[in-house]
Amino acid sequence: MDFLKTTDQDFAAKFSALVNNRRESRVDVSVAVQEIIANVKVRGDEAIREYTSCFDNHSPTSFGLSQKAITYYAQQCSADITTALEFAAERITAFHQKQVPQNFVYTDSVGVNLSLNWVPLSTVGIYVPGGRASYPSSVLMNALPAKIAGVRRIIMTVPTPNGKINPAVLAAAQVAGITEIYCIGGAQAIAALAYGTASIAPVDKIIGPGNAYVTEAKRQVHGTVGIDNIAGPSEILVVADDKNNPEWIAWDLLSQAEHDPCAQSILITDSIDFAQTVIDSIAGILPCLSTRKVADASWKEHGAVIVVDNLDASIPLVNQLAPEHLELCVDDPHQLAQHIRCAGSIFLGRYTPEAIGDYVGGPNHVLPTARSARFSSGLSIYDFMKRITYLECGKQSLQKIGKAAVILAEAEGLPAHARSISTRLQ
Amino acid sequence: MDFLKTTDQDFAAKFSALVNNRRESRVDVSVAVQEIIANVKVRGDEAIREYTSCFDNHSPTSFGLSQKAITYYAQQCSADITTALEFAAERITAFHQKQVPQNFVYTDSVGVNLSLNWVPLSTVGIYVPGGRASYPSSVLMNALPAKIAGVRRIIMTVPTPNGKINPAVLAAAQVAGITEIYCIGGAQAIAALAYGTASIAPVDKIIGPGNAYVTEAKRQVHGTVGIDNIAGPSEILVVADDKNNPEWIAWDLLSQAEHDPCAQSILITDSIDFAQTVIDSIAGILPCLSTRKVADASWKEHGAVIVVDNLDASIPLVNQLAPEHLELCVDDPHQLAQHIRCAGSIFLGRYTPEAIGDYVGGPNHVLPTARSARFSSGLSIYDFMKRITYLECGKQSLQKIGKAAVILAEAEGLPAHARSISTRLQ
Numbered sequence: 018m019d020f021l022k023t024t025d026q027d028f029a030a031k032f033s034a035l036v037n038n039r040r041e042s043r044v045d046v047s048v049a050v051q052e053i054i055a056n057v058k059v060r061g062d063e064a065i066r067e068y069t070s071c072f073d074n075h076s077p078t079s080f081g082l083s084q085k086a087i088t089y090y091a092q093q094c095s096a097d098i099t100t101a102l103e104f105a106a107e108r109i110t111a112f113h114q115k116q117v118p119q120n121f122v123y124t125d126s127v128g129v130n131l132s133l134n135w136v137p138l139s140t141v142g143i144y145v146p147g148g149r150a151s152y153p154s155s156v157l158m159n160a161l162p163a164k165i166a167g168v169r170r171i172i173m174t175v176p177t178p179n180g181k182i183n184p185a186v187l188a189a190a191q192v193a194g195i196t197e198i199y200c201i202g203g204a205q206a207i208a209a210l211a212y213g214t215a216s217i218a219p220v221d222k223i224i225g226p227g228n229a230y231v232t233e234a235k236r237q238v239h240g241t242v243g244i245d246n247i248a249g250p251s252e253i254l255v256v257a258d259d260k261n262n263p264e265w266i267a268w269d270l271l272s273q274a275e276h277d278p279c280a281q282s283i284l285i286t287d288s289i290d291f292a293q294t295v296i297d298s299i300a301g302i303l304p305c306l307s308t309r310k311v312a313d314a315s316w317k318e319h320g321a322v323i324v325v326d327n328l329d330a331s332i333p334l335v336n337q338l339a340p341e342h343l344e345l346c347v348d349d350p351h352q353l354a355q356h357i358r359c360a361g362s363i364f365l366g367r368y369t370p371e372a373i374g375d376y377v378g379g380p381n382h383v384l385p386t387a388r389s390a391r392f393s394s395g396l397s398i399y400d401f402m403k404r405i406t407y408l409e410c411g412k413q414s415l416q417k418i419g420k421a422a423v424i425l426a427e428a429e430g431l432p433a434h435a436r437s438i439s440t441r442l443q
Numbered sequence: 444m445d446f447l448k449t450t451d452q453d454f455a456a457k458f459s460a461l462v463n464n465r466r467e468s469r470v471d472v473s474v475a476v477q478e479i480i481a482n483v484k485v486r487g488d489e490a491i492r493e494y495t496s497c498f499d500n501h502s503p504t505s506f507g508l509s510q511k512a513i514t515y516y517a518q519q520c521s522a523d524i525t526t527a528l529e530f531a532a533e534r535i536t537a538f539h540q541k542q543v544p545q546n547f548v549y550t551d552s553v554g555v556n557l558s559l560n561w562v563p564l565s566t567v568g569i570y571v572p573g574g575r576a577s578y579p580s581s582v583l584m585n586a587l588p589a590k591i592a593g594v595r596r597i598i599m600t601v602p603t604p605n606g607k608i609n610p611a612v613l614a615a616a617q618v619a620g621i622t623e624i625y626c627i628g629g630a631q632a633i634a635a636l637a638y639g640t641a642s643i644a645p646v647d648k649i650i651g652p653g654n655a656y657v658t659e660a661k662r663q664v665h666g667t668v669g670i671d672n673i674a675g676p677s678e679i680l681v682v683a684d685d686k687n688n689p690e691w692i693a694w695d696l697l698s699q700a701e702h703d704p705c706a707q708s709i710l711i712t713d714s715i716d717f718a719q720t721v722i723d724s725i726a727g728i729l730p731c732l733s734t735r736k737v738a739d740a741s742w743k744e745h746g747a748v749i750v751v752d753n754l755d756a757s758i759p760l761v762n763q764l765a766p767e768h769l770e771l772c773v774d775d776p777h778q779l780a781q782h783i784r785c786a787g788s789i790f791l792g793r794y795t796p797e798a799i800g801d802y803v804g805g806p807n808h809v810l811p812t813a814r815s816a817r818f819s820s821g822l823s824i825y826d827f828m829k830r831i832t833y834l835e836c837g838k839q840s841l842q843k844i845g846k847a848a849v850i851l852a853e854a855e856g857l858p859a860h861a862r863s864i865s866t867r868l869q
Contacts, residue, residue: 243818
């Protein structure tokens with residue numbers, strides 16, 4: 018854990034190191050993934066079957082789950098979890114419905130008709146990881162915006178090592194209305210989604226997190242299909258004054274740290290005493306935490322505490338760090354928030370722990386990491402829509418705008434461009 | 444040129460081959476580009492200077508152009524071109540201003556405050572190619588949406604082989620209000636934009652087309668900065684009945700073909716006679732066209748004519764081809780257009796040649812190629828904005844939604860998540 022004070026002589030250098038520290042441990046699996054994709058492209062289901070048997074120790078007769086099977090597994094999920102998923106889905110739906118964009122159409126002063134329509138993608142594939150990171154909440158966060166956008170076919174792949182299915186993931190899929198589910202994973206699942214096989218029709222876009230193989234496979238099929246942002250290890254930045262309960266802040270920092278040894282939790286505060294109390298709190302909590310191994314590694318290796326003179330001084334630091342999650346645990350969080358231009362999602366006030374947003378807040382929990390909040394955004398219904406623009410000139414209106422276009426086409430050395438217009442002006 | 448009829452026995456196979464034909468000739472320059480980027484990262488301006496001297500045969504004392512120099516070169520551009528650029532800028536601005544999205548804020552029934560703000564990126568770099576593809580119109584199409592989005596710093600790099608500057612590009616930059624211009628290009632320019640050097644501050648996102656080195660460099664710096672969609676060779680699909688002037692349609696098809704030997708022009712018509720007349724027209728025009736070498740290569744290699752029984756039968760074909768540009772040269776183009784779900788930009792009626800949209804229509808001419816209109820869109824102000832979401836619970840409202848989140852956190856095996864909420868519920 019780094020402890021920085023803005024009054025330190027070497028603060029600028031230390032902060033810059035913190036900003037530029039890349040936490041991702043990239044393993045180069047590109048050749049292995051290339052081979053898997055090429056094999057699936059040529060041999061389809063047969064290749065998928067071999068990889069699934071080999072990597073997941075699982076040999077189903079069919080990869081797809083029947084409606085009966087989906088319902089059966091979903092019902093294995095405890096009622097209180099299913100109810101919580103339904104509650105979450107309702108809130109996520111409400112927030113994402115507010116995002117529905119407006120088409121527009123107008124005729125300009127010279128009589129040209131112009132318009133723009135938002136159109137949903139036709140078909141989307143959601144990759145859900147197996148094992149520990151197989152989160153039912155992520156199924157909702159990925160599927161519901163696609164559904165609200167109007168995507169007609171939303172399918173899901175999830176690896177089932179040893180044939181073991183996570184009932185909560187199936188319950189989430191059922192809550193989200195996903196009816197097409199394949200029990201496959203890894204680069205082979207990504208290849209199937211991108212190119213299709215005899216039993217799996219291809220999709221237009223693949224979303225959802227995965228391991229190094231899945232991520233590399235998404236990179237390789239990008240262009241053939243769309244993909245979402247590549248997610249790095251999770252991050253939280255908490256800006257807190259000394260009026261907070263230090264234990265609450267300790268839990269917030271640990272909630273991010275427990276995700277991944279590469280996760281990062283940073284506290285910015287204007288009180289050195291408060292900083293120390295939070296650090297002590299974390300030390301006190303860690304030994305009793307069941308996820309302590311991961312949380313401890315993350316906090317030790319990537320955690321940071323920054324003491325500033327006053328909380329306004331945190332603003333440029335936050336914008337440079339461009340955190341995935343930002344908590345503003347202060348009296349007037351709105352005053353600070355209006356100056357923040359780079360953050361994925363902001364949690365305002367002392368009663369909005371980031372974890373509430375992971376599940377039931379409403380905004381999406383799929384957010385830009387590794388400073389990409391400088392140029393990208395959390396998942397939204399826009400990720401499942403595209404825009405088509407329309408232009409319509411008539412004989413008269415083309416006369417009014419055509420000449421300028423002819424001049425520019427000629428200037429660019431494109432005579433057929435020029436003639437396609439001028440021939441209609443005669 | 445392929446000639447297909449839907450009544451052909453082997454139509455499905457031939458059409459599928461057309462859909463899946465990848466026209467991009469990818470040269471693997473990844474290692475060379477890696478080296479250039481690494482060199483610029485470490486040696487900054489010195490490396491840029493060496494590459495510029497070596498690749499562009501140009502050794503300026505400074506890469507940046509002064510205001511005086513920008514004005515000087517812009518004034519070398521002829522007045523009618525500058526006036527046409529101003530006219531185009533006005534129309535492009537009007538269309539993109541209609542895209543300005545709405546923030547939203549609401550308090551839900553349990554008292555939770557939720558909101559979403561659209562925030563412009565801080566700084567964007569536009570790459571403008573040198574040589575033949577150095578299009579002033581593209582400067583406008585890239586810069587104006589960024590300006591309307593509210594990006595404060597928009598910079599441009601343009602290689603100037605042998606120190607030669609394209610006045611029309613500088614005039615376009617001036618019309619678009621770009622005041623920071625560097626005369627560098629290639630992978631070294633992309634590296635400078637992504638990582639910065641002593642003389643060039645880094646940007647948050649890089650946009651604009653380039654050669655294989657530029658494209659690969661953008662791929663490699665993606666993540667450190669945002670990038671736009673990778674553009675492939677241009678495409679046009681014209682759906683036309685036999686009431687069109689065949690020569691007009693011939694020019695439209697050639698206007699795309701003259702861009703690049705890998706460009707693609709496709710005609711779909713319900714009249715075999717009309718198809719033949721257009722083909723003859725093209726053959727007649729080509730010998731006199733100054734861009735005939737490129738246009739002829741593209742038409743011969745990638746051109747296609749598809750004869751359908753009736754124009755409604757073109758709809759599924761169009762949606763599968765997902766063309767960058769679609770012209771609907773028919774009596775009622777709106778009737779057809781409402782069924783098109785995959786196309787970058789649609790040009791309606793007999794008086795809207797695609798080229799009008801390249802310059803002065805208003806909608807953007809940076810559009811998805813290679814069937815990516817299935818999942819992506821043309822350039823817009825949204826490409827220069829990001830969304831921040833906000834969540835604010837109070838003591839009471841957290842009580843109302845917290846329990847469900849605790850249940851889900853526990854189900855996902857994340858105890859610190861659960862405790863960060865439950866500790867605030869007591």
